[in-house]
């Protein structure tokens with residue numbers, strides 16, 4: 001089975017981190033920590049923000065969470081009254097709508113288009129109805145890898161402020177970016193926005209289940225109470241590992257370069273199959289591809305592919321229940337050889 005469906009890096013952490021962990025596991029006891037994470041890790045996250053975004057984030061602005069997933073869930077729970085309308089893009093990360101529903105909130109779908117790389121624009125935000133209470137912004141996005149430029153995000157945040165819309169900025173794919181200039185964090189433009197991030201993607205720690213939230217001190221205190229009752233504390237062993245990753249930016253950047261190589265290879269290979277209408281991802285490790293000339297049912301397309309040649313892709317219908325049947329999502333965070341083998345099989349199969 002060749003898996004191009006999972007949103008998970010195949011690379012492991014730097015060897016030294018793993019060696020240290022092995023040694024420490026025999027001598028340390030990993031108990032509960034503060035419910036919003038250790039002081040040491042929160043301080044490291046705040047330094048990360050100073051170094052990489054040139055923004056002052058104190059450790060009181062940081063909560064370590066059980067992945068971005070718990071960060072998004074607790075933020076939605078703490079910010080909004082039951083029944084509130086929360087805007088999300090279509091296509092978008094499927095868990096947003098599921099969490100919104102599970103919490104008794106209501107999703108308002110913003111239909112984005114291929115013309116705008118399936119991303120938010122100021123026009124789309126300006127046209128939002130007045131009863132929207134919150135919005136989840138995702139840049140680089142899943143499933144398209146498209147970004148919102150700094151300029152545009154600045155305008156979007158301003159419009160949201162004037163409309164009293166609370167912004168949750170999901171920045172989980174930050175630093176998995178392919179432009180020369182790195183993206184800025186929403187917190188740099190507006191200290192009222194809530195930022196979600198994670199150790200899962202750039203830092204390769206998916207299974208360690210660790211993320212973080214940046215927000216004002218009052219909000220972080222609410223998260224402190226929520227997480228204490230929800231899961232007591234994020235995993236202490238994972239926090240121990242996370243303390244070390246900030247010494248290895250060069251290593252993680254080198255993995256991003258491999259994704260870029262994979263991205264370019266994937267695009268050229270698809271073009272050789274006659275699929276030329278491609279939105280080139282500027283970040284994350286996904287390519288959202290229109291397959292309507294082969295099949296109008298993305299689920300059927302993907303299940304036939306897995307049955308016939310053992311290659312898995314994610315069906316577009318998972319990300320967009322309106323137009324998603326015309327699309328599939330490739331994940332190219334795998335080893336190049338897996339991508340090469342899969343594409344050779346797909347080429348013969350199509």
Ligand SMILES: Cc1ncc(COP(=O)(O)O)c(C=O)c1O
Nearest residue numbers: 007067068069093142198200211
């Ligand atoms: C856009 C987006 N947000 C959040 C998550 C959740 O990530 P995690 O809980 O592993 O930090 C994912 C996972 O794929 C994602 O794609």
